[in-house]
Amino acid sequence: xxRLYIILCLPLAALFFACxxxxxxxxxxxxxxxxxxxLDPNADTNFIKINRTFYVRGDxxxxxxxxxxxxxxxxxxxxxxxxxxxxxIREIVFDTxxxxxxxxxxxxxxxxxxxxxxEKLGMNGNNKNYSYRLSIILPDRTLVSETKMVGSNHFDVQxxxxxxxxxxxxxxxxxxxRPAPNAGIYxxxxxxxxxxxxxxxxxxxxxxxxxxxxxxxxxxxTYQMMNECYMFHYRPEEFxxxxxxxxxxxxxxxxxxxxxxYPIEVTVDAGGEELSQYIYFNDPSNGVALGDNDLALIDGGxxxxxxxxxxxxxxxxxxxxxxDLLRMTNWGFKFIGGKEE
Numbered sequence: 001x002x003r004l005y006i007i008l009c010l011p012l013a014a015l016f017f018a019c020x021x022x023x024x025x026x027x028x029x030x031x032x033x034x035x036x037x038x039l040d041p042n043a044d045t046n047f048i049k050i051n052r053t054f055y056v057r058g059d060x061x062x063x064x065x066x067x068x069x070x071x072x073x074x075x076x077x078x079x080x081x082x083x084x085x086x087x088x089i090r091e092i093v094f095d096t097x098x099x100x101x102x103x104x105x106x107x108x109x110x111x112x113x114x115x116x117x118x119e120k121l122g123m124n125g126n127n128k129n130y131s132y133r134l135s136i137i138l139p140d141r142t143l144v145s146e147t148k149m150v151g152s153n154h155f156d157v158q159x160x161x162x163x164x165x166x167x168x169x170x171x172x173x174x175x176x177x178r179p180a181p182n183a184g185i186y187x188x189x190x191x192x193x194x195x196x197x198x199x200x201x202x203x204x205x206x207x208x209x210x211x212x213x214x215x216x217x218x219x220x221x222t223y224q225m226m227n228e229c230y231m232f233h234y235r236p237e238e239f240x241x242x243x244x245x246x247x248x249x250x251x252x253x254x255x256x257x258x259x260x261x262y263p264i265e266v267t268v269d270a271g272g273e274e275l276s277q278y279i280y281f282n283d284p285s286n287g288v289a290l291g292d293n294d295l296a297l298i299d300g301g302x303x304x305x306x307x308x309x310x311x312x313x314x315x316x317x318x319x320x321x322x323x324d325l326l327r328m329t330n331w332g333f334k335f336i337g338g339k340e341e
């Protein structure tokens with residue numbers, strides 16, 4: 001959710017062949033637009049990606065490398081109405097820009113055409129609630145989608161520390177964060193950063209272990225709350241399992257790993273209800289077949305138009321976590337507080 005993801009679709013090849021030549025299977029194909037956009041009230045620039053499905057005779061992978069196969073020609077009419085507490089405030093017209101850093105893959109790269117606006121979008125709060133209605137005029141149809149803006153200034157991590165003490169192995173610990181208004185899903189990432197010194201004379205270099213905790217639906221988080229905050233649970237032994245893999249095993253030779261006061265940074269991404277539905281319906285483990293539910297997100301097309309907001313918070317290691325790390329002499333950890341050596 002922190003990056004602009006480019007979603008494209010390739011229709012499945014025909015699985016059945018008929019003996020008769022009276023039926024043209026390609027005539028049944030209907031081009032579908034694909035829209036992907038996540039509004040962010042904190043972003044300087046908001047982007048929307050607009051493509052189309054395509055069907056070809058022959059090698060579809062080869063055709064996918066051609067920008068004309070998935071891009072609409074020219075510049076589309078893309079605009080958005082901003083509402084505050086249900087009242088129309090302004091109309092925002094999107095312009096086009098070409099990025100030049102898309103990684104190489106199935107589809108054409110490194111250039112990609114995007115629609116964007118640098119207009120500052122509304123932040124919920126002070127009895128103001130913002131929503132947006134997107135309109136995209138295509139040669140054969142008009143796409144419409146709506147979303148409520150996610151988040152407010154009250155959305156933040158509340159806990160000051162995280163406890164990975166070994167005495168709590170096998171138990172569930174938690175930290176607190178305030179809900180984001182209009183959110184339907186959250187993505188949580190825990191980053192652990194320390195300074196690594198390979199030799200006594202070498203400079204210390206920051207190293208960061210990323211512990212991706214995955215997606216959590218708001219409907220599940222609401223069952224466990226404390227002081228109007230969500231309780232996000234984690235297990236201390238999982239932290240050490242990730243750290244062991246990150247440092248490369250149990251044995252070090254002359255390596256020092258220096259701990260500062262706030263080595264933990266928690267990132268919580270909140271996504272809107274539409275994004276929650278999109279992720280749910282596209283997750284094969286949920287056993288849901290794509291169909292009308294997916295199409296409902298973009299009337300007449302595929303994809304999703306929603307909103308997001310991100311908060312980050314530095315956190316201490318609490319309890320006996322630091323002493324536990326220091327006692328693991330084979331990992332070479334040393335506490336230096338807020339200063340560097």
